Amino acid sequence: MSKQKIHKTNAARLLDLHKITYDLIPYEVDENDLSAIHVAETLGENINQVFKTLVLEGDKNGYFVCIIPGNEEINLKQIALLSGNKKCDLIPMKNLIGLTGYIRGACSPIGMKKLFPTYIEESCLNFDSIYISAGQRGLQIQLNPQDLIKLLQAKIFKNS
Template sequence: MKINKTNAARLLDKEKISYELIPYEVNENDLSAIHVAANLGENIDQVFKTLVLQGDKNGYFVCVIPGDKEVNLKMAAKASGNKNCDMIPMKELLPATGYIRGACSPVGMKKHFPTYIHQSCLNYPYIYVSAGQRGLQIKIDPNELIKVVKAEVCPLFEV
């Protein structure tokens, strides 16, 4: 099966970062990372979702967390240098990032936003993040992902 490269994959190629594109079956009624992990037969703690938030001081920023977790807004605000923050409205996602819900990759957004990744990513030799289209994940060493998106590793939810 021929897998078309996404912008995220092309950007990783350009940076000479090793990764794998892993296809999965899309369920339009369930775009959750939990569905993706089950479909891939992978541990949900290794399938990360990409969330875009807006802070009261610093504007948009990105949080990358395990798929079954909820971002703690206080912790995300603190990490990003904001007093408060919230998820951006769905209608702002595509114009801000170039990605749609269920296919938002931390790699290759329209412009670079400050990115924060949960520290648990370092517990694994590889994690999955969206490749920028529904039905496709990037399997990547978390250290390589951190480097390419210039992410800060920090706590983003209560353990």
């Protein structure tokens, strides 16, 4: 891959604003496979270190965000209770851009239109750095999970 200039995303600009250290990591996009598993394989990184961002809606408290390892599925019943809801579900994909400003395969937990209550899976604490979407397909942010938790005021949870 030829060396090309990486344009900063809104997520990266917010990290700059808060003086948080990070790296922007480009990768080759496969429009037919936008999964975090594909991203981890493309980067040659541990899938447990590549986190995906899910946006959910609860029946009582509205929208919230979950950040979980790329190979995991969210336990909807557990996260509903943890977020003060009786039940919750992933938002319909067609609502993603209007709600967050991001498209599928490029949804960063940083820089959404609004700071939603955010939950991050505790395994992130096992690593000095994790990868999250930078807000555009083909670009990841590598950063310290503690910095991400502090910035997003995220609550840590165990996804089981």
